[in-house]
Amino acid sequence: MSHIKKVLVVEDSHIVTKVLRHVIKTDPGIEAVYAASFAEARERYQQHGETLFAALVDLNLPDAPDGEVVDYTLSKNLPTIVLTGSFDEERREKLLSKGIVDYVSKEGRFSYSYAINLVNRLYKNxxxxxxxxxxxxxxxxxxxxxxxxxxxxxxxxxxxxxxxxxxxxxxxxxxxxxxxxxxxxxxxxxxxxxxxxxxxxxxxxxxxxxxxxxxxxxxxxxxxxxxxxxxxxxxxxxxxxxxxxxxxxxxxxxxxxxxNRDNLTGLFNRRYFFDRGEELYRHARESGSPLAAVVLDVDYFKQINDRYGHEVGDAALQQFATLLDDTLGRFVLARASGQEFFVLLPGLNNEQAISVIDKVRTISTATPIQAGDHRFSLTFSAGVTNQLCDDLDAQLNLANTYLLRAKDAGRELVIGDEEEE
Known part of the structure; x- marks a missing residue:
């Protein structure tokens, strides 16, 4: 998800603008639109108004010496942070009463960093x-x-x-x-x-x-x-x-x-999976609602490590985990160990769950992994069960049994309850 914030920066001082450009350049989440006068600020707003998130403005401009630019940005409902070269208590109170976000004195680089951090804070808020x-x-x-x-x-x-x-x-x-x-x-x-x-x-x-x-x-x-x-x-x-x-x-x-995260892939780890999974398992038991458990394993992963080295293997797992997160992240997904992953799909019956996992398998096969100079595809096999068994661990063991049968049958397969009947 993109978190780029476009900010209107209105400042007539070349030195201050240079500092601001440097500070903003170090923050990949901020994109600035610059203006050196009130007239330019109005032009920039006409060009970018709908995409602007906030405004960082100088209080005194050649064509707006009494803070007119502040009234302008506030009238456009832009959260406004005021930069000023001098601190005046009476002026500060007046500006705050108008509805500005904050009043920052130009006292060094920290002041500018504070102002940019405040934009990020507003976005999170x-x-x-x-x-x-x-x-x-x-x-x-x-x-x-x-x-x-x-x-x-x-x-x-x-x-x-x-x-x-x-x-x-x-x-x-x-x-x-x-x-x-x-x-x-x-x-x-x-x-x-x-x-x-x-x-x-x-x-x-x-x-x-x-x-x-x-x-x-x-x-x-x-x-x-x-x-x-x-x-x-x-x-x-x-x-x-x-x-x-x-x-x-x-x-x-x-x-x-x-x-709760796996260090290599950033996916949830076993600990989180079982904590969250036990809740879902209990709910499925009590309500009679379906709960599909999946164990999936990357095919021939040892060969990748043996052929290209563990560094390439780790990079491949990271990219594979990203693909799983993009396609299955709305469910409970975790890296179990090595090249093995667990998924819980509450609300889906076995046929629906198999269909979802098989689509992901098809996407994985068609999506090349790029690790250094090496380019290849990863396939996986999976076992899927909706049989609740005695507990979640037993349900996962059954899914793992299906996974092993998929491996024995030639890999690149998804086996569920229906195949075992």
Whole structure:
């Protein structure tokens, strides 16, 4: 999936533009469209408007000395990051009240890197749901507006009871921001209730309160919140706290994901396969729904290693795994060991599962592997069974029996339950 973000960069200084070009060039996810004046910025928008994701603009331009370009980009609903050569508190407040994303001083390369990283952060935020819980409509709307300015998906609840209802409908919420003093269920009670189901590493909670008690922050955190922010707060502090907590959550998710991945191919490993597979197996048992288990093995792989060497063999497995991920990634797919792979296809009967795997086999045969100077095709054999047996391991053993029969029958075959009847 492509993650290229096209950004309108409006800057009249040749030196600053040169630095920005260098910083942006090091980020393969950013593509910049440059303008040196307000007039050029309007032209670039006319040319690229529909494809632009954000704007990075200089506050003072020769033909727009009073920040007119900011009003322009905001009017086009472009998330706007302002670059300025001087820091002015009054101007900063005015710009933030207009709805800019951030205000960055030109104080060195780090400032420009920060601005580019912020564009990437905005892009990621589009997939992050945040639930705001506050009985004050004014406060609730303010926080939601601030979140949406940074491209988060903001949901709202009027109290703790309402928040639980919204969470049940949106189990993929990653961050919850809750006020303390609310009717029906206050912030502390809400946090306690949520922590029964969600760990701190699954759902971040930030507590808020306008009350002056110094112990509130400690009480919130002792009840299970990740962080606390007193009201009133300024824009920077709010965004920094939210960003810090979201990035911490993403780091934990990356670590979890890496534990579940095969080092060579990037596919899921046996550990993840059996953890997820046991859930699907239990569901199939309880509901009577079909669950197809597949064991597939690359044909003659030892000969590839013997002929070309293990480096070429590894490259071939990586390309083969990519093909499997492209065709079977919507199912539960894992590298079992060596050249062997497991797949679970919930909801498909044996005939349907065999058809899917056979199509993948045909694609694999027709797709050449390019490893260094060597070019060849990989074929595979597979066993497919929908017999649930005593447990998932036994079902996979049966699929493996079918696989061995496919090998004995000449390879490049998919054998399922019907062939064994």
């Amino acid at each position: 589009q997939d992050i749901k945040v639930l705001v819980v506050d009985d004050s409509e004014t406060s609730r709307n303010l926080i939601c507006d601030m979140l949406e300015r940074h491209k988060y998906q903001a949901l709202a609840a009027v109290d703790g009871v309402d928040a639980v209802r919204v969470l049940l409908k949106n189990p993929d919420v990653k961050l919850l921001i809750t006020d303390y003093q609310m009717p029906n269920m206050d912030g502390f009670e809400l946090v306690q209730n949520i922590r029964v189901k969600y760990e701190k590493s699954d759902l971040v909670i930030i507590g808020l309160s306008a009350e002056g008690q110094g112990s509130l922050s400690a009480k919130f955190i002792k009840n299970g919140a990740n962080d606390f922010l007193p009201k009133p707060f300024n824009h920077e502090e709010f965004y920094c706290r939210v960003m810090h907590n979201v990035e911490s959550l993403e780091l934990i998710e990356q670590i979890r994901d890496s534990i």
